[in-house]
Amino acid sequence: MARQTMRSKTLYHNILRLLPTFEAAARRESFTLAGEEVGLSQSSVSKQIIQLESRLGQPLFARAHKQISLTPAGDRLLRAYSAAASQIIDALEDLIQDRSRQQIVLSTSTANATFMLLPRVAEVRECFGGGEIFVVTADPQGIEPTGQVDLVFTFGEPDFPGLTLRPLFSDIMTPVCSPEFLEKNGPLLKVTDLQNCELLYMQAQHPSWVGWRQWLREFSLEPPKNQRTMGFNNYYNLIQACLAGQGVALGYLRVLGELLEAGRLVTPLPEFRQTEDKYHIAWPSHRPPDFPIQRFEEWLTRRYGGPIKGFSLSGD
Structure with missing residues (x-):
């Protein structure tokens, strides 16, 4: 099997080295003009095309008096070669741009x-x-x-x-919710009113993140027990649920400035906690x-x- 694989690689390598000459002849429709382009004589071009046809087992050009044209097999090979060459050119352009741009x-x-x-x-x-x-x-x-x-x-x-x-x-953290949620579940006038709300939470993944438990303890409160709520491991997803009116979230106001300015989120309470980080x-x-x-x-x-x-x- 290894010897067969090696023979196949050698065969394909020998074929690949003949393809540039084939492409030039097909594009110029002339062995003579192809030779001028790739630096070979007309006879050398003709020999390479014959070698390629022999290895593929079928003609690639129809020869007439001082004129050549592609056979269906030759046309198929040219289209495949042109597509591969186009991909190589694209890759070269990307590499050159990567080198030149910052x-x-x-x-x-x-x-x-x-x-x-x-x-x-x-x-x-x-x-x-x-x-x-x-x-x-x-x-x-x-x-x-x-x-x-x-x-x-x-x-x-x-x-x-x-x-x-x-x-x-630093930032500050305070409860945020959508205006629709506040209209339906409000008013929220004091921190203890949060105990009657669904508190959306984010799973702490880093010591810098503060959750409801730490925030409420600033005001001598604990999160409500046995409350049905939603949790997330990503702050973006948490805020999307908040925007959808699913509950109250702890808002980092510098992060949410655009949403607050647009009125898509509101801060119903004056209480807040400044972040240590x-x-x-x-x-x-x-x-x-x-x-x-x-x-x-x-x-x-x-x-x-x-x-x-x-x-x-x-x-x-």
């Missing part, structure tokens, strides 16, 4: 990408002076551990080693960015680091 791989969480960066993607692109941006999402912290990432935008100090961190600003930008310590990050840092701080209407933070 691609910035920006990693963040699904929620940060969806709610903070993508709604203002034109502004994000301006921060990097026209460089190509490839956005990678990874949960829970937004750090893609492949080693190919150039810049990270994350909440909480990353667990991954080898990153240089630059802290930005902050948002960060980070990059591999062994490979500092070779592009400016100051504009992106300034944009994040200007757009998301300022005062939050109706709430007062300390320490930022």
Whole structure:
């Protein structure tokens, strides 16, 4: 079997080396013109075509007086060769572009990408002076551990080693719900009213994430027992359920700013908890960015680091 496989590889290799001459002859419809293109004499081109036809066991050209034309087998081979050559050209163009362009791989969480960066993607692109941006999402912290990432935008100090961190600003957490949910289940006037609501929760996947239990204990309360509720392992999905009127979620207001401004979510209570953790930008310590990050840092701080209407933070 191994010898047969080796013979097959040798056969196909011998055939492949003849294909450029065949393609030139088929395209130019002349052995003479094909020879001028590939640097062979007319007779050498003719010999190579005969070798190819012999190995394939059928004619590829119909010969007439000083004229050649493709047979059905030749036409089939030309179409297959042209398609393969087109794929090779596409791959070469991609490789050349990859070498010449500057691609910035920006990693963040699904929620940060969806709610903070993508709604203002034109502004994000301006921060990097026209460089190509490839956005990678990874949960829970937004750090893609492949080693190919150039810049990270994350909440909480990353667990991954080898990153240089630059802290930005903290956030605040307060209950959020859709206006429709509030109209149907409200009013919510004090924290104890939450005990009569379905509290949507996210499974803690990192110490930086605060759940209902920790948040309610700030106000000397415990989550209601035996309550039917929904849980998620992804903050984006949690907020989608909240938008659909399925319950109350703990809202990170910097993340949800666009939804709050649009009135799709509301904050029914004045009580809140300021996060101990902050948002960060980070990059591999062994490979500092070779592009400016100051504009992106300034944009994040200007757009998301300022005062939050109706709430007062300390320490930022």
